[in-house]
Each structure stands twice: as C-alpha cells, then as structure tokens.
Amino acid sequence: MTWSKDELGRIAATDxxxxxxxxxxxxxxxxxxxxWSxxxxxxxxxxxxxxxxxxxHQAAIRQKAGRITAAGMTRDVAFEAVDGPINDRIDDAYRxxxxxxxxxxxxxxxxxxxATVRILAKT
Structure with missing residues (x-):
C-alpha cells in the first residue's frame, strides 16, 4: 500500500x-x-x-516487516530492498x-x- 499524500508529507518534513x-x-x-528518511x-x-x-537493515530485509514511528504516527509497515536509478532521486532528496x-x-x-529500503504502509 502507498502512503497518503498527507502522511508522506508529514513524515518527509520531520526528522x-x-x-x-x-x-x-x-x-x-x-x-x-x-x-533519516x-x-x-x-x-x-x-x-x-x-x-x-x-x-x-539486516532485520528489515530478512523479515520484510516491522513498525515505524514518525511525525506523531505509528504504522505497521513492509520493507523492500531498492536498487537502480531511483537511488539518484533518493540522493537528491537526502541532499x-x-x-x-x-x-x-x-x-x-x-x-x-x-542499503536503501522502501517503507510501504500496511493497511
């Protein structure tokens, strides 16, 4: 599942x-x-x-699930290893x-x- 625009914006804005x-x-x-996210x-x-x-990272890739807390929210999530050209855009976001x-x-x-991981919201 994808994040709502509001949730993603709130998480992206926080540290x-x-x-x-x-x-x-x-x-x-x-x-x-x-x-950092x-x-x-x-x-x-x-x-x-x-x-x-x-x-x-090792646990996230092995188990593919867990929980995050950010921007006052706690969510059960799935983890997915990421590779390829998206890493350039992720670098830009970090910069x-x-x-x-x-x-x-x-x-x-x-x-x-x-060690890049996509965090997917669970329903």
Missing amino acids: DLHIAPLRDDRVTLGTPTWI VAADGELYVRGYNGQKSRW AKYAASPYLAPMISARARA
Missing part, C-alpha cells in the same frame, strides 16, 4: 523516524532505531548509515533535506546506497 523491524520470531519488534517519487525511503551491516549535516556524504555514499 524523527524510528524504525523497528520484526525480530526472527516474526512477532516481536526490534528496538526502535532513529534513522526521505520521500522520492511518492514513496518513503531510508538507508543504513553503516550500509548493509546495519543491524536494523535537499539534510544539506547542512556533516553526515550527508556518508548517506549518499555507495555503502549507504547499497
């Missing part, structure tokens, strides 16, 4: 997304991790600062949202791009 993929039992949520082409994306070695941050360069590096 407080916490991600909690399911644990291996597929029931228990992992510890929420604060992470961006919207591109009407979808919500996150990246692993430490690339594919990020613990939350626009986090231009003043000293952490921007690592978030648009090849390592972080390899």
Whole structure:
C-alpha cells in the first residue's frame, strides 16, 4: 500500500523516524532505531548509515516487516530492498533535506546506497 499524500508529507518534513523491524520470531519488534528518511517519487525511503551491516537493515530485509514511528504516527509497515536509478532521486532528496549535516556524504555514499529500503504502509 502507498502512503497518503498527507502522511508522506508529514513524515518527509520531520526528522524523527524510528524504525523497528520484526525480530526472527516474526512477532516481536526490534528496538526502535532513529534513522533519516526521505520521500522520492511518492514513496518513503531510508538507508543504513553503516550500509548493509546495519543491524536494523539486516532485520528489515530478512523479515520484510516491522513498525515505524514518525511525525506523531505509528504504522505497521513492509520493507523492500531498492536498487537502480531511483537511488539518484533518493540522493537528491537526502541532499535537499539534510544539506547542512556533516553526515550527508556518508548517506549518499555507495555503502549507504547499497542499503536503501522502501517503507510501504500496511493497511
């Protein structure tokens, strides 16, 4: 399912997304991790600062489900690995949202791009 325009706008405008993929039992949520998020082409994306070695990233890709909290909302979500040309637009979204941050360069590096995840809203 896609995000409503309002929800996506609220999440994209905030800097407080916490991600909690399911644990291996597929029931228990992992510890929420604060992470940068961006919207591109009407979808919500996150990246692993430490690339594919990020613990939350490994769980998200393995379990494909979890929960996020952002902009005063808590939503059950699905996770999907992303690759390809969309990464250029995601880079642009990171540049626009986090231009003043000293952490921007690592978030648009090849390592972080390899750990790009689309977050899909569940009904």
